[in-house]
Amino acid sequence: MKNRIAILIEEKYGDMRSSEKQAADYVLAHMDKVRELSLEKLAANSGVSQPTIVRMTKALGFKGYKEFRYAVVEQLAGSRKEDGRANPMYGYNLSRKDRLEDIPGKVAVTSQMMMEETLKNLSSEVFKKVIGALKNARIIDIYSVENSNAVASDLLTKLLYLGLSCRHFDDYYHQKISAGNLTSQDVAVGISYSGYSRDTVEVMKEAKKSGAVTIVITNFRDSLITKYADLVICTSQQQLFYGDAIFSRTAQMMIVDMIYMGLIVSDYDRFCTVLDKSSRGVRDKAYSSL
Missing domain, CATH: 3.40.50.10490 (Glucose-6-phosphate isomerase like protein; domain 1)
Structure with missing residues (x-):
């Protein structure tokens, strides 16, 4: 299940500038790393400027990068307490090797993914x-x-x-x-x-x-x-x-x-x-x- 920060980014993503989306994409793909990155380092890793990172965090409703980073740390800590397991099925690849009993779960996961991408x-x-x-x-x-x-x-x-x-x-x-x-x-x-x-x-x-x-x-x-x-x-x-x-x-x-x-x-x-x-x-x- 997506954590609160990821869902927040997806909700605001459609209204972001292209450079802010680039930074948001990096955060979504490297959430674990963000909690340890300074503003300067995150900007460099994302390939955008530091002001772009700040604008992205403000677009998400935070006062600045520091508050955003703390929220990421807090969210990741809470997620690990709730459930340390990862969902092994992403995307939808159908083959003759698939078991019939796995199909409902795979369809549900893919549908959830599509709805999240739509948002x-x-x-x-x-x-x-x-x-x-x-x-x-x-x-x-x-x-x-x-x-x-x-x-x-x-x-x-x-x-x-x-x-x-x-x-x-x-x-x-x-x-x-x-x-x-x-x-x-x-x-x-x-x-x-x-x-x-x-x-x-x-x-x-x-x-x-x-x-x-x-x-x-x-x-x-x-x-x-x-x-x-x-x-x-x-x-x-x-x-x-x-x-x-x-x-x-x-x-x-x-x-x-x-x-x-x-x-x-x-x-x-x-x-x-x-x-x-x-x-x-x-x-x-x-x-x-x-």
Whole structure:
């Protein structure tokens, strides 16, 4: 399990400058060494300047490097007391030698890794803009194909429960027509793990041409679909398994939940009222507990 310092770095990572990210990457990879390094030595080892190290620590909420270093020492000492064992399974390598009983654990570990990487790549500023755009949109169109349709359906359901006007079409022609009729008051959300799904890229291109705010959820920051995005939410950026489908939903579903919760918090009274009304509207479709 990640320690508190590592999680804090991953939470703030998306808003850091490139040089600060370089320092943060070194800290994540060499946490044990950091507790013994002076400011000068850490800067040299990270390949950045001393002021960059100080800016990184302040971005994490510390007053300076000294306080940050003490926190690392304290965290490492506590972690060793709690559990000195290391998890032997990182990544996901499947072979004919794997035992069936090991698969659940390996999948769980890989899913956890992807979610941590997603948090690390998420910019809080971008997230705020996404919430603002969705909350104020006249119409929200969601575009996806194949495996991403499951994520799109989940997003559609959650947005509908909050009373937002949104649509999701499986048919490419319907997607293209709807994208072409969007306006600057509307939002288009494209979901594509690879960022190269032709249909999704093409309709996002059409939506941007129409003047809509375009939001993309993808795994690779430099993929083709991001060319047509005003706002990009990038997940782990790692390619873990042939076909890309097995773990793509894990991080994307987490993003959907983040958006859902973010919308509720952004206007709590409004959305809780609508959510309660929506829930009551379908309550008769569930069996009462015995």
